[in-house]
Amino acid sequence: MNLAQFVRPVAIATALAVSTLAAQAIDITGAGATFPFPVYSKWADAYKKETGNGLNYQSIGSGAGIKQIQAKTVTFGATDAPLTVADLDKAGLVQWPMVMGAIVMVVNLEGVKSGELVLDGKTVADIYLGKIKTWDDAAIKKLNAKVNLPSAAITVVRRADGSGTTFNFTDYLAKTSPEWAKAPGSGAAVEWPVGVGAKGNEGVAGNVAQTKNSIGYVEYAYAKQNKLTYTALINKAGKTVQPTVATFQAAASNADWEKTPGYRVILTDQPGDASWPITAATFILMYKQPTDKALAAEALKFFAWSFEKGGKMAEDLDFIPMPAPVVKLIKTTWEKNIVTK
Amino acid sequence: MTDMAVEAAQVAQSDTPMDRARALSAFKFGDVSFYWITRLSAMCVLLILGGIIISLIVGAWPAIQEFGFSFLFTQRWAPSAQPSPVLGALGPIYGTLLTSVIAMAIAVPVGLGIAIFLTELCPMSLRRPIAMAIELLAGIPSIIYGMWGFFVLGPFLANTIEPAIIALFAPIPVLNSIFAGPASNLSLFNASLVLAIMVLPFITAISRDVFATVPPVLKESAYGMGCTTWEVARNVMIPYTRVGLIGGVMLALGRALGETMAVAFIIGNSFKITPSIFAPGTTISAAIASEFAEADGVHQSGLILLGLLLFVLTFIVLTCARLMLMRIERRQGA
Numbered sequence: 036m037n038l039a040q041f042v043r044p045v046a047i048a049t050a051l052a053v054s055t056l057a058a059q060a061i062d063i064t065g066a067g068a069t070f071p072f073p074v075y076s077k078w079a080d081a082y083k084k085e086t087g088n089g090l091n092y093q094s095i096g097s098g099a100g101i102k103q104i105q106a107k108t109v110t111f112g113a114t115d116a117p118l119t120v121a122d123l124d125k126a127g128l129v130q131w132p133m134v135m136g137a138i139v140m141v142v143n144l145e146g147v148k149s150g151e152l153v154l155d156g157k158t159v160a161d162i163y164l165g166k167i168k169t170w171d172d173a174a175i176k177k178l179n180a181k182v183n184l185p186s187a188a189i190t191v192v193r194r195a196d197g198s199g200t201t202f203n204f205t206d207y208l209a210k211t212s213p214e215w216a217k218a219p220g221s222g223a224a225v226e227w228p229v230g231v232g233a234k235g236n237e238g239v240a241g242n243v244a245q246t247k248n249s250i251g252y253v254e255y256a257y258a259k260q261n262k263l264t265y266t267a268l269i270n271k272a273g274k275t276v277q278p279t280v281a282t283f284q285a286a287a288s289n290a291d292w293e294k295t296p297g298y299r300v301i302l303t304d305q306p307g308d309a310s311w312p313i314t315a316a317t318f319i320l321m322y323k324q325p326t327d328k329a330l331a332a333e334a335l336k337f338f339a340w341s342f343e344k345g346g347k348m349a350e351d352l353d354f355i356p357m358p359a360p361v362v363k364l365i366k367t368t369w370e371k372n373i374v375t376k
Numbered sequence: 377m378t379d380m381a382v383e384a385a386q387v388a389q390s391d392t393p394m395d396r397a398r399a400l401s402a403f404k405f406g407d408v409s410f411y412w413i414t415r416l417s418a419m420c421v422l423l424i425l426g427g428i429i430i431s432l433i434v435g436a437w438p439a440i441q442e443f444g445f446s447f448l449f450t451q452r453w454a455p456s457a458q459p460s461p462v463l464g465a466l467g468p469i470y471g472t473l474l475t476s477v478i479a480m481a482i483a484v485p486v487g488l489g490i491a492i493f494l495t496e497l498c499p500m501s502l503r504r505p506i507a508m509a510i511e512l513l514a515g516i517p518s519i520i521y522g523m524w525g526f527f528v529l530g531p532f533l534a535n536t537i538e539p540a541i542i543a544l545f546a547p548i549p550v551l552n553s554i555f556a557g558p559a560s561n562l563s564l565f566n567a568s569l570v571l572a573i574m575v576l577p578f579i580t581a582i583s584r585d586v587f588a589t590v591p592p593v594l595k596e597s598a599y600g601m602g603c604t605t606w607e608v609a610r611n612v613m614i615p616y617t618r619v620g621l622i623g624g625v626m627l628a629l630g631r632a633l634g635e636t637m638a639v640a641f642i643i644g645n646s647f648k649i650t651p652s653i654f655a656p657g658t659t660i661s662a663a664i665a666s667e668f669a670e671a672d673g674v675h676q677s678g679l680i681l682l683g684l685l686l687f688v689l690t691f692i693v694l695t696c697a698r699l700m701l702m703r704i705e706r707r708q709g710a
Binding site (some may be wrong): 095096098099101102187188189190195196197222223224225226227228229230231232233234241242245246247248 | 452453454455456457526527530531534535557558560561562640644645646648656666667669670672
């Protein structure tokens with residue numbers, strides 16, 4: 036009797052609270068790439084302020100993101116390593132690019148400022164192959180006559196988890212170094228000949244910041260936020276370029292989204308004098324037949340909003356928004372393929 | 377004499393007439409159900425243990441079929457190799473054993489030293505604070521050790537102590553490959569040191585407790601014969617408490633073998649085996665923690681097989697400890 040008297044109001048209150056919450060705020064869940072996490076979280080913040088709906092994005096790495104969407108524990112997956120059309124069809128997934136960004140080499144060298152050190156694909160590949168062991172190696176000296184390089188051993192930092200950043204980075208190395216293409220090759224997780232493994236872009240950034248004489252590769256926003264020293268790179272045209280929105284955009288302008296099935300465009304080692312050599316798009320994966328259609332519709336609303344209003348925010352973080360014609364194309368892809376009703 | 381059974385029953389239900397048989401059967405029911413409840417609880421442990429072993433074997437089966445015994449002796453770990461993945465556990469096994477051995481080599485003497493100091497030499501006023509500090513050390517979550525190792529200890533070792541050691545041993549043939557550079561924030565040695573600090577409280581706390589069980593009369597007679605404190609510790613306390621000490625050490629070793637988060641933070645996650653203890657490596661549990669999220673197929677099965685190996689490894693260590701204790705006890709008896 037006493038218990039029932041107590042329980043009933045509590046139950047009613049809880050039910051009310053739950054139902055009002057459900058009516059007001061929807062949490063879209065997604066998981067995957069750490070590369071676009073800075074821009075996704077910024078969008079999510081602004082979106083929450085405007086609509087009250089939140090995005091719960093777990094930045095756990097592209098490999099894990101693909102696994103999560105396949106397990107249907109999230110509404111969308113995010114990956115920097117695009118799936119092949121065959122894989123997409125087999126799993127019943129739709130893929131589209133969300134935003135573009137760039138990967139930069141970061142170093143921790145005393146007295147060396149951002150943009151001072153110049154590297155090219157072959158040199159980076161040799162460092163990651165363990166063939167170049169010290170900073171004063173002839174190959175690095177040749178590219179950097181003016182920089183005072185220590186004779187210290189290079190500590191190579193790379194990813195320990197499956198990663199789309201690694202996919203694009205190793206793709207670049209494979210394109211510029213025949214030896215790299217033969218041995219570790221390109222992929223989301225490769226057999227690293229040397230180096231310490233760190234988890235996520237933030238892990239690599241943290242490790243390079245902590246370790247003297249180290250080198251690593253991270254998405255540009257991570258280098259900027261952690262105030263790491265980035266390097267210039269020599270691109271396919273043989274020009275030395277600095278990582279800026281202009282050079283990222285120059286590389287991105289080469290992409291032919293319309294003619295590529297599944298939007299599977301890889302932007303590394305692009306032609307053009309101003310092109311930044313390790314530029315990459317990051318992708319979203321969703322089911323054609325989502326289990327929770329209402330939630331999928333909400334997710335698409337968020338993506339549409341991001342395309343429409345997120346461009347400026349992305350640029351603030353040195354990401355490159357998708358051009359308007361591509362966004363139109365993506366929207367027709369949604370309409371044609373994703374069942375939300 | 378009053379009938380206790382009936383009396384107790386009467387207290388409970390005073391309005392019903394006395395019924396001795398019923399009261400007794402209620403007691404019997406209580407006894408039997410208590411027996412079964414405790415027995416089932418005990419069986420639960422066996423069921424859970426068996427269930428874990430079976431599910432590990434089932435999960436690891438594809439990898440066992442694929443690699444067989446070569447899994448134990450292969451160093452290469454290439455889950456994305458073409459045409460089919462190549463997985464070998466040698467690197468993680470080596471890292472697990474090496475870090476645990478170094479950790480124990482540091483923690484056992486220091487831990488025993490602290491315990492002897494606390495029980496024999498320490499002024500009373502210091503005893504409580506030091507003991508409390510050690511207990512607090514045991515209570516720190518392992519992720520905090522990992523962060524501390526990553527942000528504080530790792531850079532400190534890599535920038536000061538390790539370069540000195542590398543320079544010191546550089547001209548000596550074998551040692552210069554064991555202590556080879558470059559000094560790294562993330563290495564087997566750093567992980568071992570953090571492990572040593574993590575297991576230290578276990579060894580200290582248990583040794584202190586067992587040292588307290590040494591009969592004062594034994595120690596006093598030794599002191600009376602003119603023994604130094606070192607001689608008393610060496611010849612009276614440690615032999616008397618041997619079983620307890622080994623138990624404590626084994627408990628610590630068990631923790632060192634299985635420790636995951638702190639190690640995953642600072643070991644560097646490299647499957648390559650190098651002779652240098654300043655090189656990055658990996659342990660079984662660190663490998664599982666950093667790769668499980670994105671693994672599938674044979675890769676996932678290989679990680680489960682690694683888990684099974686850790687299980688077996690820990691089991692072997694515990695069995696060895698038991699056997700050692702039995703042998704010591706037998707020698708004692710003879």
